[in-house]
Amino acid sequence: MGTDLHAPLGRNRKTGRRRPGVLRLGRIAASLCLFAIGGFSLYTAFRGDGLERTKPPAAEQAATPPANSPQPPTATTSQAADGMPRAEPRSGANVEQMVTGDGSVVTKYSPRSRDGGGPVLVDAMQIGQDPRMAAQPNEALLEETPFGRLPIIGPDGRRPMDQYARPSSGARGVRIAIVVSGLGLSQTGTQRAIAELPEEITFAFAASGNSLQRWMQEARRGGHEILLQVPLEPFDYPANDPGPETLLTTKPAARNIENLHKAMGEITNYTGVMNYLGGRFLSDPAAMEPVMRDIGKRGLLFLDDGTSAQSKTAAIAKGTELPYAFADLQLDGQLDINAVLKKLDELERIARKNGQAIGVASAFDESVDAIAKWSEEAAMRGIEIVGVAALSNDPKNP
Numbered sequence: 105m106g107t108d109l110h111a112p113l114g115r116n117r118k119t120g121r122r123r124p125g126v127l128r129l130g131r132i133a134a135s136l137c138l139f140a141i142g143g144f145s146l147y148t149a150f151r152g153d154g155l156e157r158t159k160p161p162a163a164e165q166a167a168t169p170p171a172n173s174p175q176p177p178t179a180t181t182s183q184a185a186d187g188m189p190r191a192e193p194r195s196g197a198n199v200e201q202m203v204t205g206d207g208s209v210v211t212k213y214s215p216r217s218r219d220g221g222g223p224v225l226v227d228a229m230q231i232g233q234d235p236r237m238a239a240q241p242n243e244a245l246l247e248e249t250p251f252g253r254l255p256i257i258g259p260d261g262r263r264p265m266d267q268y269a270r271p272s273s274g275a276r277g278v279r280i281a282i283v284v285s286g287l288g289l290s291q292t293g294t295q296r297a298i299a300e301l302p303e304e305i306t307f308a309f310a311a312s313g314n315s316l317q318r319w320m321q322e323a324r325r326g327g328h329e330i331l332l333q334v335p336l337e338p339f340d341y342p343a344n345d346p347g348p349e350t351l352l353t354t355k356p357a358a359r360n361i362e363n364l365h366k367a368m369g370e371i372t373n374y375t376g377v378m379n380y381l382g383g384r385f386l387s388d389p390a391a392m393e394p395v396m397r398d399i400g401k402r403g404l405l406f407l408d409d410g411t412s413a414q415s416k417t418a419a420i421a422k423g424t425e426l427p428y429a430f431a432d433l434q435l436d437g438q439l440d441i442n443a444v445l446k447k448l449d450e451l452e453r454i455a456r457k458n459g460q461a462i463g464v465a466s467a468f469d470e471s472v473d474a475i476a477k478w479s480e481e482a483a484m485r486g487i488e489i490v491g492v493a494a495l496s497n498d499p500k501n502p
Contacts, residue, residue, distance in 0.1 A: 239321035241372040242267050252369025255402045263403030265375040270329040270491030279460045281492040285333055286466045288313020293467040300472055302479050303327030304489035308378045311367035312347040320371045329491030332374045334367045336382025346381045353385055357394040364395055375493045376405030387414035400426035405496045409464050427498040435465040444474035460495050
């Protein structure tokens with residue numbers, strides 16, 4: 105009798121019926137499976153090891169606080185949407201910077217304990233703005249006032265100086281910021297500067313200029329970081345008059361703040377304020393303090409053009425936690441392209457010694473030509489041209 109290789113497994117080859125032993129084994133296996141599943145369900149139901157939630161998540165707890173719960177934390181101890189404390193990226197580190205003999209800046213990070221206990225949400229806010237939207241302001245960083253839309257710090261703590269800053273590479277090396285000022289005063293000069301200068305150059309628009317919003321948008325679309333120039337009282341005022349609504353040492357603080365706000369309302373998308381003249385005003389702490397405090401509270405930086413030896417900018421800025429920077433060199437005291445190029449070489453020597461430097465020029469043809477020419481070769485010498493915000497002394501990022 106031959107073997108039927110095609111007979112179904114577990115069936116009698118003659119009758120085709122299942123064998124009784126196989127049927128019993130199948131029933132036993134099925135019973136064991138049902139028993140195991142039921143036992144596992146009971147085990148997990150009583151144990152509650154995460155397969156079912158025994159407590160609502162932090163977000164739900166935060167959404168339904170007890171009736172006698174304390175008030176939510178203030179801005180200094182901000183909370184994220186899920187109830188976790190929000191911390192800045194450097195809140196868990198000590199940061200030290202040193203300048204080496206060759207001018208390189210060495211940054212040393214070491215761990216330190218954060219305030220409080222438990223996990224925190226590290227909020228790494230983006231520096232800079234999407235280039236496709238660079239000409240448009242972030243509406244969350246503006247407030248409507250009788251003087252126009254003025255910059256403010258956003259609900260999440262984002263500052264205009266961060267939102268509109270030109271991002272830098274973060275690489276070690278020599279960094280230079282070049283600010284071309286007086287834009288908006290001359291239509292042809294402004295147009296030429298925007299058209300011919302590389303996007304790494306920072307532009308400063310004079311508050312008394314013309315068509316500022318249009319020029320601002322064109323500059324931002326070109327990738328430039330921008331500042332607002334506000335007229336301040338010089339020593340020889342009124343013989344040397346910076347223009348209408350100049351901030352004066354003889355005016356009440358409220359009037360100077362009002363004139364500052366009028367200037368601020370002319371454009372948007374700027375990282376900070378720069379002085380236009382102002383030797384006397386910058387040397388008067390009583391006049392400066394309320395103005396600088398207002399600038400800092402709006403999330404802006406202040407750039408001192410470095411022309412006043414009696415300036416109190418550093419002392420006032422430190423007392424008000426205002427981000428600030430000083431220009432190291434005026435580049436176009438002599439309006440000659442070769443003279444400006446020599447000043448740029450001097451600026452480079454300063455930067456190689458200190459790790460960074462800031463130069464300021466006006467939007468004259470000679471200055472624009474020299475800066476455009478010098479900038480083409482700077483990268484080949486290991487120099488990174490950055491926006492002025494990257495070189496500011498910032499209390500939030502020491």
